[in-house]
Amino acid sequence: MMTNTGNRITQGQFSFLPDLTDAQITAQIKYALKNGWAVSIEYTDDPHPRNTYWEMYGNPMFDLKDPAGILLEINECRKTFPRHYIRVMAFNSSRGIESPAMSFIVNRPREEPGFGLTRQEGPGREVRYTITSYAAQKPEGERYS
Amino acid sequence: MSESTIDLKAIWNESGVQAVLDKLDAELIGLAPVKKRIREIASLLVVDKVRRDMQLAAGAPSLHMSFTGNPGTGKTTVAMRMADLLHTLGYSRTGHLVAVTRDDLVGQYIGHTAPKTKEVLKKAMGGVLFIDEAYYLYRPENERDYGQEAIEILLQVMENNRDDLVVILAGYADKMDQFFSANPGMQSRIAHHITFPDYSVEELEQIAALMTEQLGYTLSPSGRDALRQYLHRRIDQPWFANARSVRNAMERARLRHARRLVAHNDSHVDLAALTTIEAADLLASRVFDDGLAKEAL
Numbered sequence: 001m002m003t004n005t006g007n008r009i010t011q012g013q014f015s016f017l018p019d020l021t022d023a024q025i026t027a028q029i030k031y032a033l034k035n036g037w038a039v040s041i042e043y044t045d046d047p048h049p050r051n052t053y054w055e056m057y058g059n060p061m062f063d064l065k066d067p068a069g070i071l072l073e074i075n076e077c078r079k080t081f082p083r084h085y086i087r088v089m090a091f092n093s094s095r096g097i098e099s100p101a102m103s104f105i106v107n108r109p110r111e112e113p114g115f116g117l118t119r120q121e122g123p124g125r126e127v128r129y130t131i132t133s134y135a136a137q138k139p140e141g142e143r144y145s
Numbered sequence: 146m147s148e149s150t151i152d153l154k155a156i157w158n159e160s161g162v163q164a165v166l167d168k169l170d171a172e173l174i175g176l177a178p179v180k181k182r183i184r185e186i187a188s189l190l191v192v193d194k195v196r197r198d199m200q201l202a203a204g205a206p207s208l209h210m211s212f213t214g215n216p217g218t219g220k221t222t223v224a225m226r227m228a229d230l231l232h233t234l235g236y237s238r239t240g241h242l243v244a245v246t247r248d249d250l251v252g253q254y255i256g257h258t259a260p261k262t263k264e265v266l267k268k269a270m271g272g273v274l275f276i277d278e279a280y281y282l283y284r285p286e287n288e289r290d291y292g293q294e295a296i297e298i299l300l301q302v303m304e305n306n307r308d309d310l311v312v313i314l315a316g317y318a319d320k321m322d323q324f325f326s327a328n329p330g331m332q333s334r335i336a337h338h339i340t341f342p343d344y345s346v347e348e349l350e351q352i353a354a355l356m357t358e359q360l361g362y363t364l365s366p367s368g369r370d371a372l373r374q375y376l377h378r379r380i381d382q383p384w385f386a387n388a389r390s391v392r393n394a395m396e397r398a399r400l401r402h403a404r405r406l407v408a409h410n411d412s413h414v415d416l417a418a419l420t421t422i423e424a425a426d427l428l429a430s431r432v433f434d435d436g437l438a439k440e441a442l
Contacts, residue, residue, distance in 0.1 A: 061267065063268060064267055064268060064270070065239045065241055065268075065270075065271055065272065066238055066239050066270040066271025066272070066309065067271075068238075068270040068271055068306060068309035068310070069266065069267030069268065069269075069270035069271075069309075070267070072263075072266075072267065072270070072306070073267070
């Protein structure tokens with residue numbers, strides 16, 4: 001029984017759901033702006049779950065009042081990087097928290113090859129396990145067709 | 146098809162539109178073409194609402210505007226009000242106003258203009274973008290000027306994001322005409338070209354009365370007559386800037402009023418003396434001597 005057909009990476013919010021429509025993304029961004037969080041857009045083509053710092057697409061937009069401007073940026077990012085993962089993050093800068101409050105993926109490559117388990121044998125026949133992405137075996141920029 | 150009728154008046158009353166129009170009438174003097182256009186937009190809102198309730202198609206109207214007129218006719222003031230108005234009428238989501246001039250849109254070096262303009266547009270989304278002195282964007286004599294790039298980005302956003310953003314251009318009539326003839330794309334995207342006519346003497350009087358009230362003064366009846374005479378003469382003098390000239394005149398009247406009170410023999414003043422501007426404060430103007438043309442000496 002497969003719980004994740006298609007090998008969609010399940011990082012961030014709503015990642016187990018079907019892709020969000022533009023209207024749903026707008027509603028989420030409106031929620032973030034209502035709470036006064038700074039919204040930023042990031043992209044990457046390395047899908048490993050430990051890859052925390054993705055590339056920034058422009059500066060964080062913390063002085064906007066309407067989601068339409070951010071949607072403009074998202075669509076431009078999709079046009080520039082159609083085969084990368086793109087996520088929208090909302091940063092909560094209130095004292096004591098100062099960390100992302102929301103983070104969801106808005107664009108994925110058409111086919112995601114998934115991960116493989118790598119075993120490494122150490123001293124005393126101890127085996128160390130890790131996962132590697134099949135996509136990352138190709139160089140950056142050429143990972144997804 | 147049912148023969149039901151809808152009472153437009155009832156919908157008009159409950160939409161709160163009348164309050165907006167009444168407020169506009171009370172706070173802005175004159176400006177007949179502006180108020181007419183706003184009334185038309187308000188009517189469109191009500192009819193659109195009814196049509197939508199009847200399942201008829203109702204596309205979002207294009208609301209981009211161009212305000213042209215002489216100095217001091219209220220272009221910037223009305224633009225500030227327009228954002229509030231459109232929000233109350235339901236055409237603007239957030240109703241905030243972002244006022245920019247050429248410097249906020251055009252960059253100083255290659256590659257600087259596009260991000261700068263896009264940042265401004267993003268900030269203005271959901272509200273109104275007011276571009277003052279819009280003709281400075283277009284500088285045909287300098288081929289290294291990046292104003293044209295800003296204009297192109299504006300045109301694209303004005304067309305594609307009509308429901309998200311309302312753009313208002315403002316400037317003096319002759320220069321705006323030049324700007325539009327050089328940029329036909331801009332002219333065709335602007336649905337409402339509104340001219341701000343010069344104020345008549347009666348309207349200027351009313352504006353002056355409003356201004357003195359806001360400053361905390363009142364005009365005595367003789368003061369009002371003096372004001373009328375002053376305005377009749379001032380209109381024909383050079384460099385007349387409508388409401389701005391009136392504001393300057395009232396400020397000068399305040400100065401003379403203060404000087405008169407201080408120089409008076411009896412140094413005790415009551416509330417009436419402190420707040421009333423008399424004819425003498427206005428008749429002391431140079432306008433009554435030989436006019437302003439003489440100051441070139």
